[in-house]
Amino acid sequence: MSVPTDTRPFSAALRASTLEVHDRANYSPYMRALLGGELTQEGYTRLAIQYYFVYGAIEAASDAMAGHPVGGEFVFDALRRLPHLERDLAHLVGPGWRSTISPLASTQAYVSRIREAASWAGGYVAHHYTRYLGDIAGGQVIRRTLEKNYDVAEAGALFYHFDGIGSAPRFRDAYRAKLDTAPWDDDERARVIDEALAAFECNVAVFDELALRLDEVRVG
Template identity: 50%
Template sequence: MDSFSSLIRTASHEQHVAAETSTFMSDLLGGRLGVAAYARYTEQLWFVYEALESTAERLAADPVAGPFVRPELFRLPALERDLAHLRGPGWRAGLSALPATRAYADRVRECAERWPGGYVAHHYTRYLGDLSGGQIIRDRAEKTWGFARKGDGVRFYVFDAIPNPAAFKRDYRELLDRIGVDDLEKQRVVSECKRAFALNTAVFGALGEEFPLSA
């Protein structure tokens, strides 16, 4: 049987393509959106990472999810700096989640509270993606809206505490391969990973509706 890390990667491949080629992402990567759309997207990420990270400490001792909880991944402080840059000092008072974002964050929290394997699925879907395609998004954002390289506005994509992302991802995949659950539970985690991608795509869909291109 394939390793769990390849299983989870292969199983979500199609949805990865769907997320990558969603109208909102294509417009964002194509430099066709204004900075308000980027700020709105960044704001949505805040809700997702708040759900992932405010629950992380409690999961750190969990035998299944615990090994994945690594402070060097934490994104919330970086997101907050980006939002202060994008929206100004009052950013927190103006935070609002799209219904699709609320559904996504609620699901993450539900897994964090009741199902460590499900939390791992969400953890993988976000952080491994951020370490990979996130770098492409950062590059486009810097060019499109003129943020300083790796500076305020794109700090979310900068993992200061991970100097070698390729090595980190390799270690992460090894952690996945050693996950202490049986095959049935692995299948459930794979299903949750697909759900995580679908939740992301739904957020892109909602953002695409909010920021349709006039052209």
């Protein structure tokens, strides 16, 4: 008996398949504390530092994919976060920030996974989707929290500013349309979903490692 092919748009199948781990990341102890305004500014800075290494890997992969017929469709200069993170860390850590930061073990594993997966377009897109669409949507909740509870608005929170993409809803719709029309068969779509799940698990692992030292950065 044959298994019916999933007739949903691929973007819908991808979102549904990653919903559980996405929610697990959002409700992790670290994110609950951050969004609840329970941390010092240093508590947020520790996350921004880890993102510097993660986005360094993703954006190096974007450079490598720029001319690829499939992966290149997901390379957008307006999405690049590394220049914003550099300015944020100069503000949050200080002018000598490059010599004082280091990746957590979970971040090193995440970076390795990105580099390995980005050798094929589907793997690159899985990690790209996992990070950037979340930053454009749910990341704006973090941006508002930083402004309200952490006295971080412009410098320090530029990572969450996407002024170059125009309308965020229209951009997300166009991105999903690219996912839906990418020339992947069912097997490759399944591989993309598996890699997106792995990307989310890497993200959860970073949050979990940050949570191990939450007591050092709690207010009061």
